[in-house]
Amino acid sequence: MTFDNFHKDADRMYVVYRADTFAPSGFCRNNVLPLAAHLKAIFPEVADAIAINPSHRTQDVIVDDMTHQAFVIRADTSIFRMFDVRIIEGSIDFLIYGSGQIAITQSKAQQLFGNENPIGKTVTTVFGERTISAIVTDIPRRSNFAFDFIMPFTSQGDWYTPMWNTIIKLHHGVNAETFKERLYEYGLSEGSRGNARRLTVKPITRMRYLDPDIARDVRFQHIFLFALSGLLVVLCSLFNYLTLFVTRFRMRQKEMALRKVCGASSGSLLTMLSVEFLLTLLFAVILGAYLTQMAHSTFVSLSDIQMSLAEIYSQLLVYVGGIILLSLLVFWLMVFILQRRSLNISIRQSNKKLSRKISVVVQLIISIGFAFCSIVIFKQMHFLQNTDELGFSFQNRGVVVIQSEGKSDVLAHQLAQIPEITKVVDAGGLVNLLPARSRWSSSVPSWDKMPVGAEHTMNIERLYVTPEYIEFWNFQLVAGEMLTEASLDSLVLINESAARAFGWYIPDAVGKQFRMWRNFTVKGVIRNIYNFAPTVQAPPTFYVKYPPRTMLGSLVLFQYHENSWEIARERIEQVMSDEFGDFRYHIINSSEEYARFLQSESALMRLLFFVSLICILICIFGFVSLVSLTCEERRKQIAIRKINGATVNDILGIFAKEYFLLLIIGAVIAFSGGYIIMQRWLEQYVKQTAIPAWVYLSIIFVMASVIVLCVGWRVWKTSIENPADVVKAG
DSSP states (O other), X not given: OOTTTTSTTGGGEEEEEEEOTTSTTSEEOOBOTTHHHHHHHHOTTEXXXXXXXXXXXXXXXXXXXXXXXXXXXXXXXXXXXHSSOOEEEEOGGGGSTTOOEEEEEHHHHHHHHTTSOOTTOEEEETXXXXXXXXXXXXXXXXXXXXXXXXXOOSSOOOSSOOOBEEEEEEOTTOOHHHHHHHHHHHHHSTTOOTTOOSEEEEETTTHHXXXXXXXXXXXXXXXXXXXXXXXXXXHHHHHHHHHHHHHHHHHXXXXXXXXXXXXXXXXXXXXXXXXXXXXXXHHXXXXXXXXXXXXXXXXXXXXXXXXXXXXXXXXXXXXXXHHHHHHHHHHHHHHHHHHTHHHHHHHHHHHHHHHHHHHHHHHHHHHHHHHHHHHHHHHHHHHHHHXXXXXXXXXXXXXXXXXXXXXXXXXXXXXXXXXXXXXXEEEETOOOXXXXXXXXEEEEOEETTOOTTOOOOEEEEEEEEOHHHHHHHTOOEEEEOOOOXXXXXXXXXXXXXXXXHHTOOGGGOTTOEEESXXXXXXXXXXXXXXXXXXXXXXXXXXXXXXXXXXSSOEEEEEEEOTTOHHHHHHHHHHHHHHHOTTSOEEEEEHHHHHHHHTHHHHHHHHHHHHHHHHHHHHHHHHHHHHHHHHHHHTHHHHHHHHHTTOOHHHHHHHHHHHHHHHHHHHHHHHHHHHHHHHHHHHTTSSSOOOOOHHHHHHHHHHHHHHHHHHHHHHHHHHHTSOHHHHHHHO
């Protein structure tokens, strides 16, 4: 959340987005090069603007025949006005279009050249060989526009090729929301040009976690949920400890009173209690620091947060200091209450059992809630990976892409000889379905039963297919017929989203026509195909037979035996090495590609499972401790009941009723809150799993078993004591 907040005027800087039907969010930040200067000229609210081509991944940079990784961005002189960047040595002429020059940051120059002056040296980037002619200052790495090298634009740009990010800076006092409305209205007007339509802005400081299209292993929302879960675990642990401490303190009232009689002061009692707690805390801090060090690399990888152990430990000291301060305040409060024992004894006696019950219920709510959410998330992930409602089948399927036209038939023949492969389809120059590649969008100006007076056009995606391609991916027909080899080129398939967008009832869509560069007739309607993130709605799409080969590249689809992927891949790689060693190729496992869409959810599921386990363990510790303390206080009562004829089962039943009632109360609250939360979470997915009764019953059964074991063991141990000895000791 601190990305790009270091800029001088970060609070007035905004990234411009344009409407894009292919982007999951409906907007993307790739804009045309002239847009920055155009917005500055058109809108008086804009103080400055920059077009920049950022490097979201490191690139290969060759220096003295050694390959290094670096961020290379393309910009113009406006970068020195917008960002806190200045030239340390050299000339700004490196930003002249076609100059063949490049600038390097001070830190990168030190890394690559040591104490040598880099001016005049050459580096080779993906854009060719460049001469270093300037050294510039660095900006922090926590930026969406971080760089090691700055070079000029490699093209002069136009109004129809969106390849650049546009960042604007508003004047002081400009209302951002009002400007956003004006910008969007301008994008709908006749004055807008090319790809500068339907524009909006987002603050540069919030781009990192607001933009869903930024590639990351774990989404920001899931990091937030995990952080919130961690906070609940901490609060549960602290609440549990403080409850046990207070209860234990009450049991030590006689000891405290005797110490006071023997001359102990309030300060000495406070010191004694503080030392007891601080010893426990010291052990916890040491163990926690060790676990933090073990988990650091995994945490950094999952969260995409570059935070060193030293920074974490510095924050940990603040946290521990807060815990110590809170604890000492509680200790002081306990001593104060002890001094007023005679005044508060009635209050303590009446609230003793109530406070313990509240503690148990709170722990049950948190534990059951976490367990419920974890099971629902796991069930949703399993559903998405195994459901037949995605419109196609991807399990046990793969693709080989070879960068050479006309080789697919030879490759298909070779793959068919591999025993682990059960089916091979020569897809020629078609595009792969998973992951989706080369998506095209077309405008439909008119269609059957088009609303009268409608002046707008409808955007629809286009995908070329063959009958074998359709059969391989197992497209699911809803109405009409599938395409065959005999089908005319004017016959197409449409998905359910397209039928709805046209305003057609799905069974009646067959035979309807829509007009583009030619008239197309709907032969069949298929289910929506979700070959992308499961949170994205399927766009209107039509499927047309593949025209004559015009594209470079070959695609071969194959299906393999279950659980034989590793062996099949090794054999495919051997074939590619022996027969096609001179060509670039790529082997894709469709199941692995689909799993990438769910990697954030999978990480969240693992984290919540761990948190749930911790919560349950805390709950068990709390149960055992509270039951032990209760049995200790009620030893005489249990002994008298036994003298009067009560059996061990009778005594167990008394405790069981009490704790099972607390379990029911905690479960009702946890399930109610959990259901509301998880329903909202499930709504983001286009396909959702059900939450059956067994989810609730299984959690209740597990928690009931825990209660039986914890309560039963401790109560049984107390109930088998000799009642006469207990009464005499009391």
